[in-house]
Amino acid sequence: MCTLEKRGNLFLLTLTGDNEHRFNPDAIATILSLLGQAKSQAKRGSVLITTGHGKFFSNGFDLAWAQASGSLTGAAERLHQMVESFKPVVAALLDLPMPTIAALNGHAAAAGMMLALSHDYIFMRKDRGVLYMSEVDIGLSMPDYFAAMVRSKIGTSAARREVLLSGKKIRGEAVALGIVDSAAHDSAEGVVEATVSLAEKLAAKKWNGDVYASIRKSLYPELCEILGLKATIFATPKL
Amino acid sequence: MCTLEKRGQLFLLKLTGNGEHRLNPTLLDNLRSAITQIRSDPSSSRSLLITTSDGKFFSNGYDLALAESDPSLRVVMDSKLRSLVADLISLPMPTIAAVTGHASAAGFVLAMSHDYVLMRRDRGFLYMSELDIELVIPAWFVAVIRMKIGSPAARRDVMLTAEKVTAERGLEMGIVDSSYGSAAETIEAAIKLGEEIVRRGVDGYVYGRMRETLLKQVLHTIGSNESASNRMRNSGSKL
Numbered sequence: 476m477c478t479l480e481k482r483g484n485l486f487l488l489t490l491t492g493d494n495e496h497r498f499n500p501d502a503i504a505t506i507l508s509l510l511g512q513a514k515s516q517a518k519r520g521s522v523l524i525t526t527g528h529g530k531f532f533s534n535g536f537d538l539a540w541a542q543a544s545g546s547l548t549g550a551a552e553r554l555h556q557m558v559e560s561f562k563p564v565v566a567a568l569l570d571l572p573m574p575t576i577a578a579l580n581g582h583a584a585a586a587g588m589m590l591a592l593s594h595d596y597i598f599m600r601k602d603r604g605v606l607y608m609s610e611v612d613i614g615l616s617m618p619d620y621f622a623a624m625v626r627s628k629i630g631t632s633a634a635r636r637e638v639l640l641s642g643k644k645i646r647g648e649a650v651a652l653g654i655v656d657s658a659a660h661d662s663a664e665g666v667v668e669a670t671v672s673l674a675e676k677l678a679a680k681k682w683n684g685d686v687y688a689s690i691r692k693s694l695y696p697e698l699c700e701i702l703g704l705k706a707t708i709f710a711t712p713k714l
Numbered sequence: 715m716c717t718l719e720k721r722g723q724l725f726l727l728k729l730t731g732n733g734e735h736r737l738n739p740t741l742l743d744n745l746r747s748a749i750t751q752i753r754s755d756p757s758s759s760r761s762l763l764i765t766t767s768d769g770k771f772f773s774n775g776y777d778l779a780l781a782e783s784d785p786s787l788r789v790v791m792d793s794k795l796r797s798l799v800a801d802l803i804s805l806p807m808p809t810i811a812a813v814t815g816h817a818s819a820a821g822f823v824l825a826m827s828h829d830y831v832l833m834r835r836d837r838g839f840l841y842m843s844e845l846d847i848e849l850v851i852p853a854w855f856v857a858v859i860r861m862k863i864g865s866p867a868a869r870r871d872v873m874l875t876a877e878k879v880t881a882e883r884g885l886e887m888g889i890v891d892s893s894y895g896s897a898a899e900t901i902e903a904a905i906k907l908g909e910e911i912v913r914r915g916v917d918g919y920v921y922g923r924m925r926e927t928l929l930k931q932v933l934h935t936i937g938s939n940e941s942a943s944n945r946m947r948n949s950g951s952k953l
Contacts, residue, residue: 630865690845
């Protein structure tokens with residue numbers, strides 16, 4: 476369901492299979508484990524690119540699995556379980572000691588959009604794929620860390636309204652809204668290629684990954700607080 | 715190290731000499747004394763402050779070489795700069811930074827602590843250098859950055875890519891209000907803008923209180939550390 480490849484400096488995390496890449500407990504555990512692997516193998520110049528196969532980057536939590544519990548309380552419990560267990564995935568990405576880039580091969584909805592937003596850079600395809608916070612349409616409330624992520628990464632009140640309250644399926648306008656960095660790429664290969672190009676530029680800086688992660692966390696204090704992430708202090712600058 | 719001049723209703727604070735104007739304890743003390751002098755001037759409620767510098771640098775940040783020889787000075791410089799920035803935020807008059815040279819790290823923060831930032835575009839950049847020199851960015855620096863830079867992507871570019879921000883990029887990001895062809899033109903424009911603002915006849919005390927209210931969060935973050943407890947309007951402080 477998910478693989479981690481190493482290509483020189485780059486870690487490529489791929490959500491595999493031509494399906495919706497829904498986040499159920501197994502998928503979440505796998506992603507978390509692979510991020511742990513990337514972290515342990517990180518060195519100066521490492522960069523992570525996350526992408527997927529098929530029409531979807533991810534369509535969010537596995538609501539079918541939640542409903543399969545057979546009761547309303549059971550479904551609510553399962554959903555709550557997924558919401559809680561996904562938090563460490565977001566935390567792991569914020570804590571990752573290397574720059575991170577999401578190469579959106581297709582649709583990113585709800586928790587899938589959260590996964591995308593958890594990266595430092597987001598590139599989208601021009602020819603396919605939407606960003607969609609579906610919660611308002613399907614009558615789900617927003618976990619606190621989802622809202623904090625939107626506040627942290629999306630700057631204007633108009634853009635936040637479009638994302639959270641409008642139920643819109645957002646395409647190329649995501650660039651003007653300040654949600655993604657680029658939506659100019661044709662095909663899945665095209666968007667991955669573009670992210671590899673950016674990754675190589677970032678890798679060439681050979682930054683200290685721990686310092687990078689620390690500065691990243693200080694950029695998002697509210698979100699880090701909710702996720703229980705602390706910044707660590709260093710005192711030995713390169714003069 | 716710094717001089718204070720009065721030209722009509724304008725106070726001109728200048729970091730002197732052709733060096734890097736590193737914010738060591740002595741320079742920080744001198745700057746605070748100058749601010750105290752300005753505050754106690756009887757005409758200060760109808761005045762304006764312009765801060766500028768000689769030479770290639772506005773300020774290249776803290777004196778890291780000094781801190782290397784005596785690590786306790788790192789805390790001292792941080793305390794003193796917090797106090798200086800808090801003083802600038804509570805200053806009962808509008809403030810303009812005429813950036814005529816490079817402003818890095820703490821120097822960049824000093825520039826951003828002014829209401830208006832005018833910059834030369836022929837040379838020089840604003841640079842949050844920490845990532846490149848393997849230092850983390852203190853939470854209160856981030857608060858100042860957030861005050862001046864609204865877009866999450868721009869904040870990421872400044873902090874997480876250590877971009878060398880030219881005046882042109884600064885204009886795009888909203889850090890810089892206007893840019894000019896040379897150092898002399900920048901200072902001239904600052905004086906002209908200063909005179910225009912003063913002509914409007916704003917009550918400095920009201921202005922200062924409004925700025926404090928607007929930047930309440932920033933003041934809170936500056937103050938949230940025991941070493942900054944003497945920051946507010948404490949002109950007699952030894953810090």
